[in-house]
Amino acid sequence: MGIKERKDRERTARKQAILQAAIKVFSQKGYERTNMEEIAEEAELSKGIIYYYFDSKEELFKELLLGETANYYQQAYETVSHLTDYREILAALLDFHFTYFSRRRELLSLIFPYGKSSPAFLDEEFKSRVEEVRQPLSKKINQVLGEKAQPLLDLFWSFIIGFSVKMAQGKELNRLQEEIRVFKEMTKGVLK
Secondary structure: HHHHHHHHHHHHHHHHHHEEEEEEEEHHHOOOOOOHHHHHHHHHOOOHHHHHOOOOOHHHHHHHHHHHHHHHHHHHHHOOOOOHHHHHHHHHHHHHHHHHHOOOOOHHHHHHOOOOOOOHOHHHHHHHHHHHHHHHHHHHHHHHOHHHHHHHHHHHHHHHHHHHHHHOOOHHHHHHHHHHHHHHHHOOOOOO
């Protein structure tokens, strides 16, 4: 391995360390109350190094959210890509969402901030980029459900958002699993 490859690998590792530190600090303190010094301290790097990789706290936050969002949607798509029945797809997505965020609850406080405000969700370019990473999953769902199923999809995504907020607020996982079970039962008879 040459020097260039080693340096590229080191840069990538350092950037990942910054992003992991940022997840921890942002999820604990929220966007507004977090500063770059705290992220640098958590990453065990200088503030100058943080600014070498990210021009601002907002840029760091957006890249963090976009990366995590892309990871989520890619894994969600892989979970349902082979399924052809809408009930199986919705059930698999509910189970995936529960498992994914049960393991990474700190991400929920970044996505569903409630008091931990973020400019990312107000930015049109950011929204557009999120829509791009969500596209394969949306296309798969629309392919199976068709246009007439839009009200069901709206209900489904509303349930996911409400469920996620409850997870972010620390609701008991057993109660949330029961809510998922009930929702799955409700969707069984729809669109036969």
